[in-house]
Amino acid sequence: MSTGPLDGIRVVEFAGIGPGPFAGMMLADHGAEVIRIDRGRPGLSFSADARDPLLRNRRSVSLDLKNPASIAAVRRIVKEADAIIEGFRPGVMERLGLGPDVLIGDNPKLVYGRMTGWGQTGPMAPEPGHDINYIAISGVLHALGRAGEKPTPPINLAGDFGGGGMFLVFGMLAALLHAQRTGQGQVVDAAMTEGSSVLMSMMWGFRAMGRWSDERGTNLLDTAAHFYDTYETADGKFVSLGAIEPQFYAEFRKVVGLDDAKWDAQMDPRGWPALKDEVTALFRTKTRDEWVALFKGHDICFAPVLGFEDALADPHNVARGAFVNAGGVDQPAPAPRYSVSRTVPPRMAGEREDAAVLRHLGFSDAEVADLGF
Template sequence: MTTPPLHGIRIVEIAGIGPGPFCGMMLADHGAEVIRIERLGDATVTALAKDPLLRSRRTIALNLKNPAAIAAVQRIVATADGLIEGFRPGVMERLGLGPDVLLETNPRLVYGRMTGWGQTGPMAPQPGHDINYIAQSGALHAFGTAGGKPQFPINMVGDFGGGGMMLAFGMLAAILHAQKTGQGQVVDCAMTEGSAVLMSMIWGFRGSGRWNDARGTNLLDGGAHFYDTYETSDGRWVSIGAIEPQFYAALRRVMALDGDHWTAQFDPRQWPALKARLTDQFKTKTRDEWCAAFEGHEVCFAPVLSFDEAVTDPHNAARGAFVEAGGLTQPAPAPRYSASPTVAPVMPAGHDETLLAELGFGKDEIVALSSSPA
């Protein structure tokens, strides 16, 4: 068995919420040693053990108002390939843990900064959350039904897709650069820009005249009758994605959609009427009856599964898409590799003072840091 692909890389994660921990989880899932530094007294063991974002790394607790603790963090970071932090601009500098200080000691360090607005610009010092960042980037404008208000897709686009995942990519790109050149650097990851990047294809559609600004009237936003979700007779839902001609033809066969009006697949003027007819037809059978009807036909069809249903779904089960760790069901690490394993999730058991000893701290130093008077 080979080692995970990021084996040998050490990351220091300054504790935060949302996108920063997601970045740390991704790196840890794929073999990096991620050392998470919590503020003393911030988190209980119970809270740590129920958060998949904190899996597969070890945690130490320090009082970052104590100069000795700051010195300890500096000492640990001197041995690391990267650091992740998610404070507002200037906070780490005021703590004495800014990039200028840490890169002077460790010139190969990749210093990952996760914010909503970025390190510069008029909005940089302002607070915000996912919903605000994707609103500012223009991404939120695209989500919602025709004639309705913008509907935010929980916090997938800003915090995780445009934030944590983007930072993980940036960290690895900069670490590869540092390994080749010896030069570390700051990665300035802003969720506004990350969420904008996720919309690149839509900007392309818009530029070629294939996307308009009216929500719910386009090919991929629920405007098209052949790319949407539909309620079934038992109050459940199915999804249809029959874009290509062969898949649309299969949809017509399964549902007996006869008549010339169904041939105008890409005529947006016909979409509302065709969608209304599909809405009525899908309500004539249960979700499972439609699953049986579509079985074996290449329509691009899938039932909309609940959380519990997704875990027990035969395909997901065959792939091991979900695992249990510490009594908590959660998504398994992804993607998969042909030669390298990912890391089996392990939930944190609390703060690990033995880690300080492994990092070279003496017994007296550990005692002093554990009590850490301000």
């Protein structure tokens, strides 16, 4: 049986919330052995919620990072690891005696992954913040929303996960490849401000070409165009239309009978508001499922807008195995897929197994007992 593409890689993850655990999940899903260090006295530490997919596919050990013996144990564990993940404010790991100079000094090949909102340096580095704040200064939040309305945060997808955890994983994998070639470890400074701004690269390009306005809701992809938006249906549900290319737009017009010449000027923004009103009224004449049936088999770039339950039951998602149930929890399956390697079937966080994890990491029974287990 094939194994995950990251099989043989050991990562030590310092417990946190949001993008750090997401990065740990991604690495573990693809075969890395991820050991999570929970802060606190043995048995009284951070408690993993068995319903949280972000904590799947790894084991954990609770160590009191205020105890010098625990700090020594962490150094010993990290010395045998390929990488670490930490998401504290700048300076916290250094004050614990676990900064890059120390840990890379112990283990020269170590990839030291640091996940923050503002980055390790700069005037905002020591300040608190959340996803909404990080994407606010990167220019992302300003671009999200409808014309005449205030900016709308895309929950915490653009900062925490897209611009944060995924960029941390990418940087760590790049640094791991570098370490394999050169024997040289390094710090990966992943900032959500910068990651989220990179996600906007295409829009920066459009801006340079004069094809993107700073005014929300007036551009091709931000709900201004009548052929690229979501629409309410007769049953109060929603559908998505993305008929940008001429052939898809023509097919959409053909199927719904939009023959008037006024629909010909597809890319003229001056006509978009009036045409949007007509398309809005059109979609309210049928239910969501009736539109799905009508458009089936036509090249239009259309899909129903599905909630959690509907997404689980969608035929395409079912055929692909896009969602799984592990530990009684419905959740996304690991992605992407490989032609040779295998991802790891989700295993939810379970009972604490601190002593067993320490023994697995090479600690003797006496050393485990000295650490309070």
